[in-house]
Amino acid sequence: MIVCHNDADGVTSAVLFLYANGLTLDDVRVRVAEWFGQVQESDRFCFDMVPENPEWDGVNYDHHPQHPPPDQRKYKLIWDVVPTSLIVYNKHKDEIPDEQKWKVVVGIVGDGQPELIPPEIFDMFPELTDEILWIREGKITFTLPRYKLLSSGINSLMRVGNYEYALNLLYHAKRPDDLIFNEEAEKARNTIANECYKIAKNSKFVKLGNNIVYLEFESNLDVTGRIASEWQDKLGYTVVAYNVLKGKLSIRGDLALWVGDKLRREGVNVGGHPGYMGGELEPGSSLIDKLRRALKKV
16 A cells, blocks of 8 residues: 655655556555554555654655654655655656656645756656646736646645545646646635635734744644745745644744754654644644744744
8 A cells, every 4th residue: 555645745756656666546555644644554655754653664755854763763765855756756767657757747846846847857848838827807817837837736635635536636637737727626726715815814923033923723624834835925934824723733934944843842743844844733732832932942
């Protein structure tokens, strides 16, 4: 069995691995993890997560830095500093069919590092650089190159909990537009956009220190990463977004790794990589008190 992180990088890593090994979704079960690090004894391959159980003895492809040293874990780690989908691509690109290689872009862009897209991908699929115009009521609302639009539908499907649909959509997509203009993905994008608008309208922002903003809200959807990223872009500060209802937090910005380390010392389960951190508490728990204590110890 294969298990992967519930985001675009995780599911792309798993799909590329299937292609590289000549497997279909009917040949092997692919499970999208409910939470970061969730592995089961029956899982043989894990993608884009730090296994919560160091005694798990499978093979792990990952780029997060929180892994225990080799003598303190049983699993085999295939690690690099780039998105996990790119790790899989680089290791198996000779086995991945050429017509499927564009899908590595989904994971790389979804992980926020489009500058790492291999140059040969643009040579093989020049349509990825085409500008897509989004028109509403006869007006152009925004334009983006095709490669920057590939991950949003998959991530949105994940955030509304439609894991199986996202996995099947990515595996069976024959061209980039199958992802961009998929009806279910568009519905998920709209659902997430409306939820984020509601959260921003009704939430309180707290500035902690000179460069950290804290935002707390309640939502049934997994939108902390989207909220934190949006407000980090708008404000320029490092943003900590916390969904009290689900007990999930996301940290985005230059100080994310540092803030995550401080919270970990306060007993918060935090992981991730530079610029992008996430974590979990017991639903309903207070985070801001832990964050204040952590920052006061600087």
